Amino acid sequence: MLVLPPVSVPSLRTSPTLLEISADNWRLASLVGVVVSALAVAALPADVAFWIVGALVALVAVAFVVNAYRRRYYGGLLVAPAIAVLFAMNIFPLLWSLGLSFFAYQSNRQSIWFVGLNNYIKVLTNDIAAADNWHALINTGMFVVLTVSAQMIVGFMLAMLFAKQFPLRKYLLILVLTPMMLSVVASGVFFTYYYDPTFGILSYAINSIAGGQFILMDSKAGAVAGIVFADAWMWSPFVMLLVLAGLVSVPKYLYEAAAIDRVSAWRRFWTITFPYIRGLLMLALLFRTIEAFKLADLVILLTKGGNDTMTISYHLIRIANEQNKTSEGAAISYIMLFMVIVLTNLYLYLANRRTRES
Amino acid sequence: MMTTKIKVAMVAAGLAASLMIGGAGPSLADEVTLRMAVPDWPPTRIMKKFFDEQYKPKSGNAVKLEVDFIPWPDFYTRVNASLTSGERKYNFIVSDSQWLGAFVEGGYFRKVNDLLEADPEFKKTFMDIHPSLLNAYSTYPYKSQNYYGFPQFPDVLVTYARKDVICDETEQKNFLAKYKKKLPCTGEEIDAMTWDDFRNVGEFFRRRKGEMLAGKPAEDDFYGIAVQAGKGYDFSSMQVNGLIWQMGGDIWDETKVPKGQAQGVVNSPAAVKALEKYLSLLEYMPPVAKTGTMDIFKTDELFREGKVAMNVNWIGLGEASLDPKISRVSDKLVFGMMPGTTGPDGKIVRWSNIGGQPFVLTTWTTDAQIKEAVEFVKWWLSSGIQHQFAAAGGQSGIKSVYSDPKYVAYRPWNRTWAPSLDWQKDVWHVPQFFELLTQQQDQFDRAITGKQNAKTTLDNIAKFQQNLLSEAGLIK
Incomplete structure (x- = not known):
């Protein structure tokens, strides 16, 4: 029988009691x-309170780090820098803006007071403000459906094309990927001229063929088509890249076996190709839906929200940045965030369910 | 012993030298930096150039003017972000006059009454500014005695026209036959134009590619008129407001707070007729007008590319039309006042929305900077510099400068400058300006793109303004 020698384990410190003053007493630091x-926020001017709260957050963070070091939670220590950055850059601003949404605050004024849920009630029910918000939200929904559908279809077809080998494929692929690499402003200016009824090539070409005066952007349908086309032109290559990655990962022998069994092209696609690209398609759908929900740049460049093309993101920019209604803007942002989270989880649920079924 | 003597001598010499330099002699010049946020266009570039080449501070200090040239489309966003973020970067800001209320109430723009009172020479120059400009660029509340800004580049709307087209004999003959009125050709004839005449010019000069235009087949589709009709910023309000005032209507008048109403004023029958008149012009403009994106830069581009006969636009964009490198019509230009409306007495009513920008001081500017800033403003508004500015393509709001006979010779549009000034009014200065403007622009865009008529448009605007301004306590 093997008898192992006793291993000396260094004794771990016991946790300090709540009121014990110690560098690792994170409970006391938190309290x-x-x-x-709370006292600083209530009693001191905002700019002083801000720094006091910041210093206290640092104090609590130090207590956590010392506690982790003394109790050898090295895993926690290793991820601490990442958590600190995440907190400073994402979580803190997120919580701060959430807080602002319960106050009446305009960034170009010096006053602030608590209004509870009033901002949310206003943006959802006020007969003037809410009408604009709902209208912009409906337009956004329309753009999400149209732009994402266009990108998925065009991107998928491009991927199917580029999955095959043909002459000049390499060069054409670079060309197709170029729009995705251009800045949105450059693309917007390009499309502004492309659609311009006096200087633009689109009107020129159609007028030459059909006669008359073609103006794409003079109706809502035309303006929406113009924005959807520009967005699809820019982002279909992104969908193509993801789908292409799935297509090249399909083992060749599966196709060879299918060919021996004389399986039809449709069945070959549905039973061999599609299962390999389904996950990536869902990923592309997710990314592009979230992005489409935030569509503002192309709208600003092409229509300024005119011709009934206002989206919720552009509307939000105007409320929060141009009109300086910070709290109202924060409330709209959180409603948008809520919608995106619901939508994302719905996608993930569907994707996971299909994976489980398969 | 000897060593001690040398040390004493050296210390004495050092002391004497330090007294010469730091005490008994003249003091060293301080370095003062003035930081300024300006839109990137010729009037501000010229100002910076003049400063670098000519400015010599009377104080003897080394004064530096650091200018951030910001492209026009981003200008408001950048300035607004800078002010509201609390970075306190700029001492001077070129501001649209309408921003005064929002940034004064926020505590960003500095009132300058004390500086004017402390310096009679400065006040005298300041009070020599035309009252329309002084009220628009400097006062908050509008037309009060609280002063904030100094004119950087004052501006008005004028009519740009192509004399090669409008003065053509055949065109003149045909126009006379059709409208029983002479087609305006000279600057004075353009001055006498009403909006009805302007509309006739629009209708008359609508030509398809290949049709005869001034004795030659038109190279491309040609249009008679262009005026701003864009959804962005204020690119329809600035034009519509003028028409409303000319036709006896009004916008919400902040000088009547708290009794002045929006309902019944903004959507009065006169205002509705004025908007209808504005909308009726659109069909004679280049097709981009129907898209709601015909802003001042687009009309300027269309005019410089030779696509229209007449264009109503700000003087500030005029310099480009004279430059043969970027203007196909640079040698064919004639300028007149913006069209007016014939009043009950038969005289032309010319109310127009003022353009241009003042520059303002920010509240965190230090005393040393303020001292130099005042000297800089006095230098900028001095007669010599204002004349040079006008000669380089700028405009002056100083009466003694623009009344000088030399002034009209500086640029072809300067003839219209002084007579236009008496007819300038400004849009709201209240802190709610941006909400008022964006909603109005949205509504005008719906009318321009044919989604609703003038009455509905002004009813919607009036309802919104009444609600917003009542909530703000400005209407009771």
């Missing part, structure tokens, strides 16, 4: 942080 922060 002090919350109480002093």
